[in-house]
Amino acid sequence: MTKDATEKTLQQTGLRKTADRLRLLELFDPDRAWTADRLFVKLGDVNLSTVYRNLTALTERNILCSTVGHDGKALYELAERSHHAHTVCRDCGQVGCIPCPLKDSSDHLLEFFETCEACLAKRRRLNRKA
Ligand SMILES: [Zn+2]
Ligand SMILES: [Zn+2]
Numbered sequence: 001m002t003k004d005a006t007e008k009t010l011q012q013t014g015l016r017k018t019a020d021r022l023r024l025l026e027l028f029d030p031d032r033a034w035t036a037d038r039l040f041v042k043l044g045d046v047n048l049s050t051v052y053r054n055l056t057a058l059t060e061r062n063i064l065c066s067t068v069g070h071d072g073k074a075l076y077e078l079a080e081r082s083h084h085a086h087t088v089c090r091d092c093g094q095v096g097c098i099p100c101p102l103k104d105s106s107d108h109l110l111e112f113f114e115t116c117e118a119c120l121a122k123r124r125r126l127n128r129k130a
């Protein structure tokens with residue numbers, strides 16, 4: 001989400017605009033889903049209980065929703081999405097949202113394992129140096 005969008009979204013929820021909440025929301029895009037652990041690593045200097053508290057507050061207000069990923073961990077993403085499938089990066093664990101390739105959208109969760117763009121780029125850089 002852009003900075004503007006995160007500020008507007010937070011305003012709509014009536015939640016206080018804290019720096020932690022803004023930084024958290026900025027990481028959410030329609031093509032990404034996050035586990036709390038990965039958000040925690042990405043955010044750096046925020047403690048894990050704050051990450052969980054903010055995720056819960058935003059989920060309660062219907063800005064985010066949560067589903068369960070292949071490893072049983074909760075996956076958070078922007079709410080009110082239509083049915084879709086997920087990709088999981090084997091290297092970094094980043095979860096991406098993609099259109100579901102199946103016609104019947106009922107009763108399944110699809111996840112594909114791949115190497116994400118960022119990790120592919122990193123590999124290419126390392127290969128060049130070698
Ligand atoms: Zn990756
Ligand atoms: Zn998703």
Ligand SMILES: [Zn+2]
Nearest residue numbers: 100102104105
């Ligand atoms: Zn599907």
